[in-house]
Amino acid sequence: MKKILGIQIGHDSAAALIVDGRIVADAAEERFTRVKNDCSFPLNAIQFCLDHAGIESTDLDAIAIPSRYLHPEVPVFIDIPQGALPKEGRSLKSKIKQAVLSYSSLTAKEKTTLPAYQKPIAVAPGCKFVLVEHHKAHAGSAYYTSGLNDERVLVVTMDGIGDHTAVGIWQGEGNRLKHVKSWGGEASLGWFYSNCTEALGWRHGSDEWKTMGLAPYGTPRPGALDGFFPRFREGGLVQPHDYRGGGRWLDHSAYHYHFSDAYALQKIAGQLGREDFAAEAQRVFEVQANEIILPWLKRLGTRHLCAAGGAFLNVKANQNLWYTGELDTQWIYPNPGDAGLAAGAALCAYYENAPAARHERLPDAYLGPAFSNDEIRRILDERGLQYAYDESPSRSAAGYLSENRIIGWFQGRMESGPRALGNRSILMSPLKAEHKDLINRCVKYREAFRPFCPSILRERASDYLVQSRDERFMITSFAVPPEQRSKIPAVVHVDGTARPQLVWADTNPRYHELIKAFGELTGEHAVLNTSFNVKGEPIVCHPREAIRCFFDTGLDVLFLGNFRLVKPGVAKRAP
Ligand SMILES: [Fe+2]
Structure with missing residues (x-):
């Protein structure tokens, strides 16, 4: 058995364990430290991966790091055997610069020794250290989880930037990933979209989905943002953009980029109005993304696309590409941001040394910690809480949902990636439009749009x-077909679209049973699913966080495994 640990250090630190080419554990550090986008060394996520597999760090065959450079914290936290340090893909000049900076900076010196209570991670003498370039790790996360072993595949990676690359073109075939083309920061569509997000008053690198959510309320204004983004045509960069005046900003314990473009864009947003500004940013992004991807599909002679990188969190651009009819397969790695790099690097390290191995389509994202009924009962008893054991939480929850109650649903293994997929979810009936406002007002405390x-x-x-x-x-x-929109209005956006999760009985039987039971009660086989957290906090990981969220918000009922907690005094809402 080959056991490879992937470690991502940076915005969205994370760890993942790959055993014989399959992801067996994957979690972001933020879920344990409760710091959104946590960029600290992922000690908790690493420990979870090892504990889940029942192994020690000395059992690892390799450690893969998604970067051309060895992050200075790696040799601090890991006891690396002599001679095992990987060769870095950077110039002598940048190495000397780094050494001078480390020497001259007191802070760097402080960061090079561990306090006595923090033991370094021990590894066996034969453990290999592998550096995997940032975009290659993104590409690997998408390709080696796609199950497309026998076809020629276009793999596209897009983000703000990583290892000096913003857009990467790859060819996957016969289990091999070949680099075809890449562009640097001057081609970054991710930075453009993030600058627009910052101009709207939100965080670069975290809040882009707010811009995307706002866009359908406005009308695109072609030309209004010209000069702020790179232009592609026929798969080539025809007009680079100079993102001068860039820097990083430490905000809520994670670094976020910031560029001077944001100030100029802020003025334009003021002139256009926020909605039209967001609509134009979205239009530009969609047009440019298609100008990259569609021609490369033709050049490689394929209709199969794998994609990763934070820019592919833009679900509307993904939809737009699908509806061009140019694709038979559109596989977007479900954890496409940098938290997914831990798994991507480890997958590359495995498959590059196992050319005959075949990869499988990732069946689900339930790769985080789980808690047994016994553990949950102990946690509830310690807090002196009143609860009931429920033989059939799915059927009970469906009943509560049909009475328009808001439910906290905590089951099985936590999801990896940014979405709650029915194991750390807040649920409500989608049948009434006003439920959107109700959840926003009582639970999520977030913007109405x-x-x-x-x-x-x-x-x-x-x-x-x-x-x-x-x-x-x-x-x-x-x-969503027009005749269906009024049936589930709480989950259809203003432009008549929905971002769905299709629930399969074989990967989440309890959640499947819940939706089926809800369908039998109401005639609609869908529920509203939003992540189990309050605004600005990471999704809950441990039952104690679910309990805290339950009592700190307007949730009516909480299911923790087979246990049910109902808030006293919550009346049944009107049908
Ligand atoms: Fe990235």
């Missing part, structure tokens, strides 16, 4: 989605 998403019984997908496919990860949106 932001949409909620449905979990749909996979057998009923074609009832609710135009040209649906097997899409389990809420990573793309689809149009």
Whole structure:
């Protein structure tokens, strides 16, 4: 058995364990430290991966790091055997610069020795250290989880920047990933979209989905943002953009980029109005993304696309690409941001040394910690809480949802990636439009324009989605047929689209049963599913965080495994 640990250090630190080419554990550090986008060394996530597999760090065959450079914290936290340090892909000049900076900076000196209470991670003498370039790790996360072993595949990676690359073009074939083309920061569509997000008053590198949610309320204004983004045509960069005046800003314990463009864009947003500004940013992004991807599909002679990188969190651009009809497969890795790099680097390290191995399509994203009923009962008893054991939480929850109650649903293994997929979810009936406002007001405390998403019984997908496919990860949106929109209005956005999760009985039987039971009660086989957290906090990981969220918000009922907690005094809401 080959055991490879992937470690991402940076914005969205994370760890993942790959055993014989399959991801067995994957979690972001933020879920343990409760610091959103945490960029600290992922000690907690690493420990979780090892504990989950029942192994010690000395059992690892390799450690893969998604960077051309060895992060200075790696040799501090890991006891690396002599001679095992990987060769870095950077120039002598940058190495000397780094050494001078480390020497001259007191802070760097402080960071090079561990306090006595923090033991370094021990590894066996034969453990290999592998550096995997940032975009290659993104590409690996998408390709080696796609199950596309026998076809030629276009793999596209897009983000703000990583290892000096913003857009990467790769060819996957016969289990090999070949680099074809890449562009640097001058080609970054991610930075453009993030600058627009900052101009709207939100965080670069965290809040782009707010811009995307706002966009359908406005009308695009072609030309209004010219000069602020790079232009592609026929798969080539025809007009680079100089993102001068860039820097990083430490905000809530994570670094976020910031560029001077944001100030100029802020003025334009003031002139256009926020909605039209967001609509134009979205239009530009969609047009430019297609100008990159569609020609490369033709050049490589394929209709299969794998994609990763934070820019592919833009679900509307993903939808737009799907509806061009140019694709047979659109596989977007469900954890496409930098937290997914831990798994991507480890997958590359495995498959590059196992050319005959075949990869499988990732069946689900339930790769985080789980808590048994016994553990949950102990946690509830310690807090002196009143609860009931429920033989059939799915059926009970469906009943509460049909009475328009808001439910906290905590089951099984936590999801990896940014979406709650029915194991750390807040649920409500999608049948009434006002439920959006209710959850925003009582639970999420967030902006009213932001949409909620449905979990749909996979057998009923074609009832609710135009040209649906097997899409389990809420990573793309689809149009909802006009006659269906009024049936589930709380989960259809203002533009008539929804970002669904299709729920399969074989990967989440309890959640599938819940939606089926809700369908039997109401006639609609879909529920509103939003992440189990309050605004600005990471999704809950441990039952104590779910309990805290339950009592600190307007949730009515909480299911923790088979245990049910009902808030006293909550009346049944009107049908
Ligand atoms: Fe990235």
